[in-house]
Amino acid sequence: MFFWLxxxxxxxxxxxxxxxxxxxxAAVAVLRPASLQSASLAPLSFVxxxxxxIGKNDSAAPERLWAKTAAEVQAAPGAFVLHLGDIVxxxxxxxxxxxxxxxxxxxxxxxxxxxxxxxxxxxxxYIRKEVxxxxxxxxxxxxxxxxxxxxxxxxFFSDEQLxxxxxxxxxxxxxxxxxLICTHVPVHTNAHPDRGWYVKSANGQTVFYETMKKxxxxxxxxxxxxxxxxxxxxxxxxxxxxxxxxxxxxxxDRKLEEQKAPGYNPKEFRPGYTLVTIVNGTMTLQYRVTxxxxxxxxxxxxxxx
Ligand SMILES: [Fe+2]
Numbered sequence: 001m002f003f004w005l006x007x008x009x010x011x012x013x014x015x016x017x018x019x020x021x022x023x024x025x026a027a028v029a030v031l032r033p034a035s036l037q038s039a040s041l042a043p044l045s046f047v048x049x050x051x052x053x054i055g056k057n058d059s060a061a062p063e064r065l066w067a068k069t070a071a072e073v074q075a076a077p078g079a080f081v082l083h084l085g086d087i088v089x090x091x092x093x094x095x096x097x098x099x100x101x102x103x104x105x106x107x108x109x110x111x112x113x114x115x116x117x118x119x120x121x122x123x124x125x126y127i128r129k130e131v132x133x134x135x136x137x138x139x140x141x142x143x144x145x146x147x148x149x150x151x152x153x154x155x156f157f158s159d160e161q162l163x164x165x166x167x168x169x170x171x172x173x174x175x176x177x178x179x180l181i182c183t184h185v186p187v188h189t190n191a192h193p194d195r196g197w198y199v200k201s202a203n204g205q206t207v208f209y210e211t212m213k214k215x216x217x218x219x220x221x222x223x224x225x226x227x228x229x230x231x232x233x234x235x236x237x238x239x240x241x242x243x244x245x246x247x248x249x250x251x252x253d254r255k256l257e258e259q260k261a262p263g264y265n266p267k268e269f270r271p272g273y274t275l276v277t278i279v280n281g282t283m284t285l286q287y288r289v290t291x292x293x294x295x296x297x298x299x300x301x302x303x304x305x
Contacts, residue, residue, distance in 0.1 A: 216240050229252060230265060230267075284297065
């Protein structure tokens with residue numbers, strides 16, 4: 001059996017070590033395996049893009065912006081890239097070829113989920129054989145699930161999907177992996193001045209959150225697209241961070257912070273992508289504006305499993 005203190009990494013920051021001890025009893029600190037301490041997780045970075053809407057208004061402009069974004073993503077750090085849905089606009093099937101042509105310029109793995117503008121059968125036809133999948137990267141299991149329907153802005157989970165998710169999380173726990181769960185539509189309840197688009201209780205929200213609760217200290221985040229509101233998030237299901245990422249095509253300022261909407265929504269609404277970096281127990285989200293200076297940054301604690 002490994003004990004945390006006996007396998008403390010050489011580069012562990014002394015301040016982090018002191019802080020961990022201050023927040024836990026010495027006995028707990030000694031008995032906690034090193035692999036579960038978020039500060040001991042190997043540094044990891046990856047990129048999030050979402051809502052490229054290739055072909056919107058039958059214009060070539062979204063594709064041109066996607067090419068510009070892809071060039072920046074290729075030059076950015078990150079072990080892999082996640083696209084959180086609405087790859088094309090309005091189910092325009094011929095646009096998948098355009099999207100993929102540009103995607104080739106990113107030489108790291110890119111994983112997509114469908115949004116409400118993507119038919120799941122098109123994802124199967126052009127992107128990969130199965131829609132709901134997971135992959136493991138070092139200490140992290142990334143779960144990619146479809147919760148969109150082309151005829152609604154709300155989110156939906158079937159009983160089958162929820163059972164698969166429970167098994168997938170359980171298996172991750174048995175392998176001592178952390179979890180990142182990605183769906184296009186947020187699960188978190190939101191109302192005006194937000195969009196009011198989420199997974200209602202009757203559509204799977206309650207069961208989804210019950211599964212999350214069982215594994216919450218393993219979950220580094222629930223990541224979504226869909227809102228086109230820049231970087232938007234809530235932390236009221238602590239320690240789980242629920243985050244909506246900025247669209248690579250367009251975002252709108254709904255003045256959420258001025259209207260005291262719950263959660264956060266930093267003032268940056270230009271098209272861009274997000275570099276996620278996890279180091280020493282902190283997850284930093286760097287929202288980078290495509291082709292321009294500036295952006296927004298948010299730092300969040302990674303849960304201590
Ligand atoms: Fe979208």
